[in-house]
Amino acid sequence: MSTYKSNDYIVQSVEESPLPIGYEEIEKAAKDILSPKAFSYISSGAGAEETARKNKNAFQRYSIIPKLLNDVSELDTRISLFGNTYPTPFILAPVGVLKLADDQGDLAVTRAASKYDIPFIQSTVSSFSIEEVGQSGDGPKWFQLYWTSLEDVSYSFVKRAEEAGSEAIVVTIDTVTLGFREKDLSYGYSPLADGYGQGNFESDDVFLSTLAEVNDSTIVDGIIKQINYPALNWSHIKKLKRMTSLPILLKGVLHPEDALQAIHCGVDGLIVSNHGGRQLDGVISSIDALPEIAKVVNGKIPVLFDSGIRRGSDALKVLVLGADAVLIGRPYVYSLAIDGEKGVSQFLANFLQDFSSSMVLAGVKNIKQLKQMKIVCG
Numbered sequence: 001m002s003t004y005k006s007n008d009y010i011v012q013s014v015e016e017s018p019l020p021i022g023y024e025e026i027e028k029a030a031k032d033i034l035s036p037k038a039f040s041y042i043s044s045g046a047g048a049e050e051t052a053r054k055n056k057n058a059f060q061r062y063s064i065i066p067k068l069l070n071d072v073s074e075l076d077t078r079i080s081l082f083g084n085t086y087p088t089p090f091i092l093a094p095v096g097v098l099k100l101a102d103d104q105g106d107l108a109v110t111r112a113a114s115k116y117d118i119p120f121i122q123s124t125v126s127s128f129s130i131e132e133v134g135q136s137g138d139g140p141k142w143f144q145l146y147w148t149s150l151e152d153v154s155y156s157f158v159k160r161a162e163e164a165g166s167e168a169i170v171v172t173i174d175t176v177t178l179g180f181r182e183k184d185l186s187y188g189y190s191p192l193a194d195g196y197g198q199g200n201f202e203s204d205d206v207f208l209s210t211l212a213e214v215n216d217s218t219i220v221d222g223i224i225k226q227i228n229y230p231a232l233n234w235s236h237i238k239k240l241k242r243m244t245s246l247p248i249l250l251k252g253v254l255h256p257e258d259a260l261q262a263i264h265c266g267v268d269g270l271i272v273s274n275h276g277g278r279q280l281d282g283v284i285s286s287i288d289a290l291p292e293i294a295k296v297v298n299g300k301i302p303v304l305f306d307s308g309i310r311r312g313s314d315a316l317k318v319l320v321l322g323a324d325a326v327l328i329g330r331p332y333v334y335s336l337a338i339d340g341e342k343g344v345s346q347f348l349a350n351f352l353q354d355f356s357s358s359m360v361l362a363g364v365k366n367i368k369q370l371k372q373m374k375i376v377c378g
Ligand SMILES: Cc1cc2nc3c(=O)[nH]c(=O)nc-3n(C[C@H](O)[C@H](O)[C@H](O)COP(=O)(O)O)c2cc1C
Pocket: 041, 042, 043, 093, 094, 095, 096, 123, 124, 125, 144, 172, 251, 273, 274, 275, 276, 277, 306, 307, 308, 309, 328, 329, 330, 331, 333
């Protein structure tokens, strides 16, 4: 439902689930359920976790100034992206190895997201294949691409995503090598070593068999080596644009000049993100990077946002600062760990309810009005 009476909220009945309401409580409950290694992998950031902390603290510096008495009895939370209309401005961020949180992993998440028509971005290193996720739930799916050094493997993923009905391709540009994650290293943990990230690598695809051969090693080693691709540059993006008719988004943009270069190369959308503080430690918080990027892009292509979204009011802030849509990351992963599909479903119900209450209290009835709200920093 996308237009509704504001006192009905989006979700009228809340399913019974042990999921706590607030983010901090959800994180705590997930910590109790997950193994210390798994919790540490999901929750931690790279290096001294400076950027992970900045993501959290920076939100508090921005303050919304409500403008009231605007008859907000009917809300419309719809947005349009690449010719598709979505009922809410929310998208589930790509998260690899979801089986670590729940046996049903990506399948549970897509089923929950489908209830709200929220797009799910499937990771290259997902626990299930592009084809399995394509069949799971009837909601929109996007595909996230980690470039591999075997170009044909990258293109074969894109073709498979096209065939499975993906609506967009998200190329992650901030992970040409994995961040130095001190906690994972102390545990001796590597995200792909337990086999949960191989959903897309178990196909009959002719190119995939070459992965193992080229490395003369196990398939897992092959995958880890192949998604390490520091040679990635703008020429790959231009070529990818010619290889597919799907919209291409770049995920991990923090520099305004990269945003302009992306437009120049024909990229269709950007995701302002620092990967939840998991890649280069010390980089700017995503929310601080957003206003300048939104300014230089100036509406030419959609600007999406992630890193630090925990509640409805966080989403309000980034939409006011120029984001056209908002990706949710860790909160849905913890909800999956706590109560599988039901946990994710419950989390989304609560989140959407929180977001619509926030719109009502801010005095805005649709996303256009929301984007014109006043916000101050300091
Ligand atoms: C456990 C975990 C795995 C992730 N895997 C991927 C991935 O495979 N591809 C990708 O582009 N981003 C990945 N990300 C980053 C998310 O897409 C997103 O940028 C990040 O979670 C946003 O930060 P937040 O969760 O603190 O809001 C991962 C994040 C987490 C927490």
